[in-house]
Amino acid sequence: MMYHRGVRCPACRTPAIENDAACRQCGFSLEVADRSFGIAPALQGPIADVAGVMGAFKQKRAAHVIAQVERQFPQLAIAAVLMDVPQQAPLVPYAFWLFNRGQLSSAVEKGGENRLVMLLIDTNTDRAIAMVGYGLEPFIQEVPLQSCLQAALQPLQRGRYAQAIESFARELGRQLFELCQLAPKQFGLAQETQWLDVNAPGDANVGLAESLY
Secondary structure (H helix, E strand, O other): OEEOOOOEOOOOOOEOOOOOOOOOOOOOOHHHHHHHHOOOOOOOOOEEEOOOOOOHHHHHHHHHHHHHHHHHOOOOEEEEEEEOOOOOOOHHHHHHHHHHHOOOOOOOOOHHHOOEEEEEEEOOOOEEEEEEOOOOOOOOOHHHHHHHHHHHHHHHHOOOHHHHHHHHHHHHHHHHHHHHHHHHHHOOOOOOOOOOOOOOOOHHHOOOHHHHO
16 A cells, blocks of 8 residues: 655655656656556546446445545545556556546646545555645645555455445545544644633532542
8 A cells, every 4th residue: 555645756756846847856747657658548536447347336335435525525525546557657656647637636626726535546456545636735644644545455455446445435534524623723723721720621520639539
């Protein structure tokens, strides 16, 4: 299972600047990827089963779970892509190219407006990688996204692709819920009750300290 964020070059992993046309270290760019990988398939979410490994019922079930998470977080879009990644293609650069060239996002959803989460499953090797748009990078960082991939690992290893997608989506929803709970505190928007606050809730039901032992 692998994780990638757009702040690093997908080819050489050195820090990258969003507006640079190509990586300053290795020269990687989407144009270079186009020449290497050819024409990207036109993908359609929430599930693009290019490999044809999921039946209609399983697709519908997994899409239902994705829709539940998207209803909870309407700013978010989730897409799962299942395909045979070319054996000669490095998975991270290929996923980056597919994320940008696969038409999963509209033309106006660029830069900070892109809030897509893409799960790519390589059905050749049962590897998976997740990518997020720039609009989500300040919020969905490496640890929560790795948790989502870890949730999908066991069913993926058994070839249960629908279950892997469902597990990934549910864990993503759980991670986002936790982030929403933490965000007000991180930005100083919620006052945490101090232990010595005489007005702290719950004090009225507690007797003298001696009565607790």
